[in-house]
Amino acid sequence: MKFLSICKISFIKLMIISISLFLMSLYMLINELVYFLEWEVVTLNSMNIVMTFLFDWMSLLFMSFVLFIASLVIFYSMEYMSGDKTINRFILLVLMFVLSMMLLIISPNLISILLGWDGLGLVSYCLVIYFQNIKSYNAGMLTALSNRIGDVALLMAIAWMLNYGSWNYVFYLEVMKMDFDMMLVGGLVMLAAMTKSAQIPFSSWLPAAMAAPTPVSALVHSSTLVTAGVYLLIRFNILLMDTILGNILLLISGLTMFMAGLGANYEFDLKKIIALSTLSQLGLMMSILSMGFYKLAFFHLLTHALFKALLFMCAGAIIHNMNNFQDIRYMGGLSSFMPLTSSIFNVANLALCGMPFLAGFYSKDMILEIVSLSYINMFSFFLYFFSTGLTVSYSFRLVYYTMTDDLNCSSLNMLNDESWIMLKGMFGLLVMSIIGGSLLNWLMFSSLYMICLPVYLKMLTLFTCIFGGLMGYMISNVSIYFVNKSLLNYFMSYFLGSMWFMPYISTYGIMNYPLNYGFNVIKSFDYGWSEYFGGQELNNNMLNLSKLNSFIQNNSLKIYFMTFVLWIMLLLNLLIFL
Template sequence: MLFNSICSISFGSLFLFSISLFYLSLLCLFNNLVYFIEWDILTLNSCSLLMTFLFDWMSLLFMSFVLLISSLVIYYSKDYMHSDFNINRFILLILMFVLSMMLLIISPNLISILLGWDGLGLVSYCLVIYFQNIKSYNAGMLTALSNRIGDVAFLIAIAWMLNYGSWSYIFYIEYMKYDYEMNLIGCLMILAAMTKSAQMPFSSWLPAAMAAPTPVSALVHSSTLVTAGVYLLIRFNILFVDTYMSSFLLIISGLTMFMAGCGANFEFDLKKIIALSTLSQLGLMISILAMGLPNLAFFHLLTHALFKALLFMCAGSIIHNMKNSQDIRLMGGLVLSMPVTSMCLSVSKLSLCGMPFLVGFYSKDLILDMVSMSYINLFSFFLYFFSTGLTVCYSMRMVYYSLTGDFNSSSLHSLNDESWIMLKSMAGLLITVIIGGGVLSWLMFPIPNMICLEPLLKFLILMVCFMGGLIGYYVPKIFIVMNNLMMYKLSYYLGSMWYMPYISTIGINYIPLYLGLKAMKNFDYGWSEYFGGQLLYFSLKNYSMLMQVLQNNSLKTYFMGFILWVILLVGFIHN
């Protein structure tokens, strides 16, 4: 009963806040308003502790989307996690997660951003290890250690900002672009965003974080943790546009997009396929940022949040009915047993592929049009379009394995669409996926962009999507042949994210930890301890014991001392 009340209160409150913030974001957008609020928390002598908040259309709109998705995720968890004894702890963790994201979004100050940034990292670790087993612990440690690299970069940026006398970057960011020394802050922000948004070579933690419960994945992979790095780069975009940093970011994000698309085509875990899809879309957002189009990247950030949350909710419903089985080879024919879930999954997958007039179409089509009009090299152009084809390919492959054909699991099953709580959560997102693209497009880009392309270049987008869909749906046996026969090593290389999990676990995490253990044993617990603290301790102990013996008023002790003194005196006189 208590759990139902907590879920209902959380869902209702977050949903009402979401609607209110959406209305305020429209006011700021239409009237071109920005509110900068400083809260003087404490003043002591001449020192004041200030908390600053920035409310503009971007932060308010993003907060509205985060609260909408988190409210539906909490309502969805009411049924998905109903058998968990610690469900109240789970809801509170999600609320802390959302609060950290809110703090990060509205902060124009590096210190308060760090509070939200580290709050996301800490709570995400607690959520990844929520199901307490070895796999979850390993995934949580990999997630935490990978993100600590970016956290250290953030701390160095905070120290470097002292050169300006304040941590409110919003006052100095225009000047920082022309200050060559302060380009270091742009590099550090890029490193921090690369770890949080899992760009190469920090990509391996994102699929590993699938050890968390599915409602958490729906929240994390749509609008909170992984998008924090993208949002940070949107705010700092002016620092690295048209510099060597933007070229570096473009190639890294393009390779991440390509690598994730290849990996998803060789993956059989339902949640990991969707996680690699998130990784591919993050690469797309950051590559558009590197080309100097922050509003377009933010547009795709919002549209991606809607259809990816719906996609994870559908996957969670399927996994829940399959008794926690995530292997798509054991599924099949789900469209007959779970028609409503299959419909929502198909709509979200079509939106991911860029089906016209769904939410993903408005951003992805515009992105590829802008790429076609931009002055980028042939390699980056190839990565954009080939990765788009791979997206459609793994989407159709997943549909082939899970929704169509015959059911491949046990004949004794209870697949159904009777969970009304889950269906209502998915229905709320389904409406936004269908109508949200047009609404957002009209709000953010009221003046249409003039895009002038050759017919072949415009049809290239459709051809790439069409060919990717054909390959993914009709030729999945090619991947089976590659997995089992003559191209096993190539398929293993592509399917294992270019060996990045091994590099991350052994190269980035294991080796430094092992070296740290050896250094601690040999120095802190070894020679340093023997000649340092322990030597001082034993010396003081022995001298104090000697003094204790000398002060015991023993006649024999004084007599022996007297004889020793006489011998030393005679020897001195004799010499």
């Protein structure tokens, strides 16, 4: 009962704050207001420590969405995590996670951004290893170490900004593109964002983080951890427009989108398929951001948060009912056993594909039409549209495996749609996944875009989606080796299905060999010759000198001297006598 009350209180408070922030963001958006607050924390003589906060329509709207999703995730956890004995700790970790994200969103200062950034990294590690087993520990370590690269890049950016006299980067946004130093800071920030948003070559931690409980995955993959990098680059967007940094990011994010789409078509773990779809959508956000359309990237960030959280919640309900099976090959016929959950799952899937008039359609369609209108090379154009086709392909493949045919699990099953608390949590996001796209479109883009394209380019997005869906369903339904020839080649399917060998490079390549080499170096040098001729030798010499000194200190030299003189005199007397 105590746990239920904590969950309910958290849910109600977060929902109230979310609605308040949403109304405030509307007020600021309509009146074009920005509030820059400085809070003097400590003043000591001439030194003062000041915390700065930036409140504009973008930060308030994003915070509203994060809190809305977090409140529904906590409500959902009341049933999903009900069997857990340490549930209070779980809720507190989730609240700490959300608090870190809040700090990151409202910070115009690189120091306070680092506090939120590291808070996200630390709490995400605690949540990934929440189910304490070897797989979770390995996944947590991979997540933490991959994100540390970005943390170091952010620290270096902070050190480099000492040249400017302030860490409030918003003061220098106008001069950024003209100054080489600021471009260097921008490059380091871009590296940090790439690690947090899991772009190539840092992608392997994202599917590994699926070891966390499903409510955490719903929060992480929609609006918190992975979107932190995108949000940071939205704030630094001036650096990416018509610069070498933007071109590099366009290539990397396009390849990430392509790689994740291919990998999801070969994956059989339900949660990992949805994780790879997150990676694909992050690539889409990053790529349109690198072309200078930061508002569009933010628009897709918000719409994606809604249906991706809903997808994870539905996946959690399915896994919960399937007795913790995650392999989609065991599933089938779920539309008969769990009609309500299946309907919500399909709505979220169609929103991800860009089905007209659902949330994902408004952002994805506008992004692809802007790409068709822009001056980009053929390779990037191909990556955009082919990756969109792959998104629809793996979504329809997922629907085929989970919803159609017969259940491939045990003959005695307890599948039902009576998880009312989980369903209530999902309904809130279901409504937003249907109306959220058009709502945000009306709010963010007050004047309509007129995108005038030839008919074949205008229809290309629709054709890509239809063709991708047909291919995904056909590859699953028809004799699989007949259609998908790559499966006949073991190495090709292994390469495409394992994210281009990135997990192996990230673990064995980056961690195993350098760590072993470092161990040998430290054993030979620091613990070997360097120790023998350095600290150890000095220690031995000092020890011997102190022993001699204490021997002298603890004995009477007068007695020794008189004894010595007496012995000499005795010997002389003997010699004279003889």
